[in-house]
Amino acid sequence: xxxxxxxxxxxxxxxxxxxxxxxDVVSGNPDWEPPAALRNGLREYADLEPDxxxxxxxxxxxxxREEIATRRGVDVEQVIITNGTGEANYLAMARALxxxxxxxxxxTDPVYPYYPGKTTMLGGRQTFVATDAxxxxxxxxxxxxxxxxxxxxxxxxxNNPTGAIxxxxxxxxLVAIAExxxxxxVSDEVYDHFDxxxxxxxxxxxxxAHRIVTNGFSKSMAITGVRVGYAIFPHDLVENARxxxxxxxxxxTRPGQYAVLNALRETEPAYYERNRDLLRERVETFTDALDAxxxxxxxxQGAFYVMARFDGFPGTLENTYRLIDEAGVAGMPGEVFGExxxxxxxxxxxxxxxxxxxxxxxxxxx
Amino acid sequence: xxxxxxxxxxxxxxxxxxxxxxxDVVSGNPDWEPPAALRNGLREYADLEPDxxxxxxxxxxxxxREEIATRRGVDVEQVIITNGTGEANYLAMARALxxxxxxxxxxTDPVYPYYPGKTTMLGGRQTFVATDAxxxxxxxxxxxxxxxxxxxxxxxxxNNPTGAIxxxxxxxxLVAIAExxxxxxVSDEVYDHFDxxxxxxxxxxxxxAHRIVTNGFSKSMAITGVRVGYAIFPHDLVENARxxxxxxxxxxTRPGQYAVLNALRETEPAYYERNRDLLRERVETFTDALDAxxxxxxxxQGAFYVMARFDGFPGTLENTYRLIDEAGVAGMPGEVFGExxxxxxxxxxxxxxxxxxxxxxxxxxx
Numbered sequence: 001x002x003x004x005x006x007x008x009x010x011x012x013x014x015x016x017x018x019x020x021x022x023x024d025v026v027s028g029n030p031d032w033e034p035p036a037a038l039r040n041g042l043r044e045y046a047d048l049e050p051d052x053x054x055x056x057x058x059x060x061x062x063x064x065r066e067e068i069a070t071r072r073g074v075d076v077e078q079v080i081i082t083n084g085t086g087e088a089n090y091l092a093m094a095r096a097l098x099x100x101x102x103x104x105x106x107x108t109d110p111v112y113p114y115y116p117g118k119t120t121m122l123g124g125r126q127t128f129v130a131t132d133a134x135x136x137x138x139x140x141x142x143x144x145x146x147x148x149x150x151x152x153x154x155x156x157x158x159n160n161p162t163g164a165i166x167x168x169x170x171x172x173x174l175v176a177i178a179e180x181x182x183x184x185x186v187s188d189e190v191y192d193h194f195d196x197x198x199x200x201x202x203x204x205x206x207x208x209a210h211r212i213v214t215n216g217f218s219k220s221m222a223i224t225g226v227r228v229g230y231a232i233f234p235h236d237l238v239e240n241a242r243x244x245x246x247x248x249x250x251x252x253t254r255p256g257q258y259a260v261l262n263a264l265r266e267t268e269p270a271y272y273e274r275n276r277d278l279l280r281e282r283v284e285t286f287t288d289a290l291d292a293x294x295x296x297x298x299x300x301q302g303a304f305y306v307m308a309r310f311d312g313f314p315g316t317l318e319n320t321y322r323l324i325d326e327a328g329v330a331g332m333p334g335e336v337f338g339e340x341x342x343x344x345x346x347x348x349x350x351x352x353x354x355x356x357x358x359x360x361x362x363x364x365x366x
Numbered sequence: 367x368x369x370x371x372x373x374x375x376x377x378x379x380x381x382x383x384x385x386x387x388x389x390d391v392v393s394g395n396p397d398w399e400p401p402a403a404l405r406n407g408l409r410e411y412a413d414l415e416p417d418x419x420x421x422x423x424x425x426x427x428x429x430x431r432e433e434i435a436t437r438r439g440v441d442v443e444q445v446i447i448t449n450g451t452g453e454a455n456y457l458a459m460a461r462a463l464x465x466x467x468x469x470x471x472x473x474t475d476p477v478y479p480y481y482p483g484k485t486t487m488l489g490g491r492q493t494f495v496a497t498d499a500x501x502x503x504x505x506x507x508x509x510x511x512x513x514x515x516x517x518x519x520x521x522x523x524x525n526n527p528t529g530a531i532x533x534x535x536x537x538x539x540l541v542a543i544a545e546x547x548x549x550x551x552v553s554d555e556v557y558d559h560f561d562x563x564x565x566x567x568x569x570x571x572x573x574x575a576h577r578i579v580t581n582g583f584s585k586s587m588a589i590t591g592v593r594v595g596y597a598i599f600p601h602d603l604v605e606n607a608r609x610x611x612x613x614x615x616x617x618x619t620r621p622g623q624y625a626v627l628n629a630l631r632e633t634e635p636a637y638y639e640r641n642r643d644l645l646r647e648r649v650e651t652f653t654d655a656l657d658a659x660x661x662x663x664x665x666x667q668g669a670f671y672v673m674a675r676f677d678g679f680p681g682t683l684e685n686t687y688r689l690i691d692e693a694g695v696a697g698m699p700g701e702v703f704g705e706x707x708x709x710x711x712x713x714x715x716x717x718x719x720x721x722x723x724x725x726x727x728x729x730x731x732x
Contacts, residue, residue, distance in 0.1 A: 009424075027421075029417070029420035029421060030416070030420070031416060031417070032416060033416050034416065034419050039412045039413070040412075042408055042409075042411065042412035042621060043408075043409060043412045045408065046405045046406075046408035046409045046412070047405070050396070050397060050398060050399050050400065050588060051395070051397070052591070053400050053588060053589045053590070053591050053592060054395035054396070054588075054589075054590045054591045055393075055395060055590045055591050056591050083449050083593075083614075083615045083616075083618070083619075084615065084616055086613075086614070086615060086616040087614060087615050090613065090614050090615075114613065117609075117613045118613050121609075121610060121613050121614075222416060222419060222420075223419045223420075224419070224420045224421045225418070225419050225420050225421050225422050225617070225619070225620030225621075226419060226619055226620060226621060227449075227615070227616070227617065227618065227619045227620075243483075243487075244487060247452075247456065247480065247483050247484050247487050248449075248452070248453060248456050248487075248614060249449045249450065249452060249453055249456075249593070249615070250449075250450055250452040250593070251591070251593065252449070252593065252619070253449075253591070253592055253593045253618070253619035253621070253622050254591030254592060254593075255408060255591075255592060255619070255621055255622065255625075256619050256621065256622075259621075
């Protein structure tokens with residue numbers, strides 16, 4: 001089995017090695033402050049007795065699981081605390097493929113590239129369903145693609161890279177399709193706190209034994225490096241997922257879990273609102289510059305990303321490098337996300353230098 | 367695919383639910399202080415700029431990888447920082463099975479139960495090679511068991527549960543057997559700092575493209591909950607392991623990596639020596655009590671564990687529960703570790719109450 005080194009590592013390396021100043025809008029690392037209570041939680045943890053430095057329960061600290069279960073309206077037994085949303089998605093997709101209901105994973109195009117990577121690693125195969133120009137997914141197209149071979153449908157809303165948020169009706173229909181085919185809907189909701197227009201609908205709103213919801217604190221608390229996420233499984237699927245989690249990782253990091261619990265309890269809604277406001281401003285600044293040069297682009301309903309297409313400048317890897325060298329802006333080539341966005345570039349609005357990046361693009365393409 | 371909930375969770379739960387005071391000598395969580403520099407590293411991390419809270423490189427913080435590479439005398443490119451030694455072993459075993467050189471994993475009996483669990487999860491099958499009364503592994507027995515189907519030989523020295531440390535000659539021969547069969551030796555050396563008699567030999571001392579060494583800081587720094595370990599791969603096998611690590615976990619926790627790096631740099635040898643001294647004392651106290659009641663036992667050369675056999679009291683799960691209820695001591699039933707030690711019980715000497723536990727056993731079996 002071979003996995004390709006993700007292109008975005010190559011892009012980041014190229015940008016880092018460039019001779020000139022480059023604004024990094026490549027990857028989705030928040031540039032803002034984590035909650036104060038997150039920092040305080042780490043400080044508190046550092047002073048605890050030695051036994052607090054030992055294994056947390058494999059499924060996660062009980063109080064953190066309870067806090068999440070209460071907030072999400074699920075049974076605590078359904079919650080597994082994972083090494084970020086990345087492990088949560090891995091567990092969910094592995095669980096779907098282990099059910100021996102087929103080896104096909106339905107994914108969207110464009111797609112977050114880790115999903116097809118995980119699919120191959122887990123011995124499954126990908127079928128891609130194209131989304132529309134706005135990144136919306138038509139449930140009818142998913143229904144048409146689904147078959148007896150379908151083990152899971154994996155979706156991400158708010159979406160990376162398109163910024164689309166799927167309406168409640170779409171989510172409801174996707175769950176229904178999963179049920180019809182005895183498959184699982186895996187709903188990755190890691191950007192739920194970055195619902196810029198108040199549209200977000202969680203798959204948890206649809207009662208079903210055929211949906212797994214994954215999430216984490218990497219984006220909402222600006223702590224991608226800390227590695228605390230979670231998966232919410234249907235009751236009859238959680239046991240084996242717990243075993244896989246234990247056999248792969250034993251547990252995820254306890255200082256991180258402790259700090260996240262503290263931050264969940266102590267952080268006011270204003271913290272999250274402030275970060276949404278910041279993103280809304282950046283979207284406006286950035287898309288104004290795209291308008292100014294007549295580029296086509298997606299206005300994100302959520303998440304961190306703007307996709308853009310510049311006339312005569314397709315979003316190939318070669319042009320991504322050119323943009324680094326000639327404009328000093330490092331984006332992501334659209335081909336990373338699948339066939340449908342080969343002409344496009346993705347920009348992650350998670351740097352304080354968005355205005356400068358916008359100006360550079362305006363100058364370069366102007 | 368089904369995985370059994372490890373028996374030791376059931377034992378710990380039974381002990382926790384008991385009506386009486388129970389001394390927990392079930393699992394291998396150190397009860398001593400982590401290094402002061404580990405705590406300081408967490409405190410320092412809590413004050414860093416927001417960008418330090420974002421993704422570490424997937425393979426681990428560069429400075430930590432360099433520190434490990436220098437200490438272990440390997441190329442930094444061979445080092446992957448993992449979510450504890452648990453993930454390191456998972457990556458190593460997955461890598462062995464993905465080479466399509468057979469689906470058999472050779473394991474010892476007795477065995478650390480996570481190894482057969484991981485084998486099943488990864489689609490491999492186990493063949494067990496019995497160790498002798500002292501827990502030593504005869505390379506001739508391994509050579510006899512090895513075949514074209516052998517993907518890996520997985521060993522653990524210092525050993526959990528027997529306390530055996532394999533001589534350099536054994537390690538050298540195991541690497542040779544792996545080479546002969548185009549298989550991999552996976553050498554889990556997580557207890558290397560608990561070499562109580564100065565006998566430890568690392569598989570890194572044997573140059574080979576057929577050995578993977580796994581290790582971590584959970585035991586040496588008394589931080590099983592923090593989750594920082596590492597794997598050292600041969601050059602031609604590291605690339606795919608990096609991809610799997612990325613696709614499963616993205617990276618392991620950055621505050622933990624930061625704190626471990628600080629502790630590696632700042633901790634004096636006296637810290638590790640003190641913990642070895644403590645264990646040596648506990649081994650003596652505990653085995654004196656076993657001598658007093660005429661029990662058979664293994665004197666550990668390393669690691670945390672003593673295995674004992676009491677006349678007329680085989681180490682079944684039922685007797686483990688009886689020992690909890692009637693003696694107030696919670697050990698591990700030998701059957702957890704395989705066929706050969708069904709009569710035995712394992713005791714983990716990682717509680718300050720070892721003297722009391724020894725007295726309780728002396729009274730109960732006396």
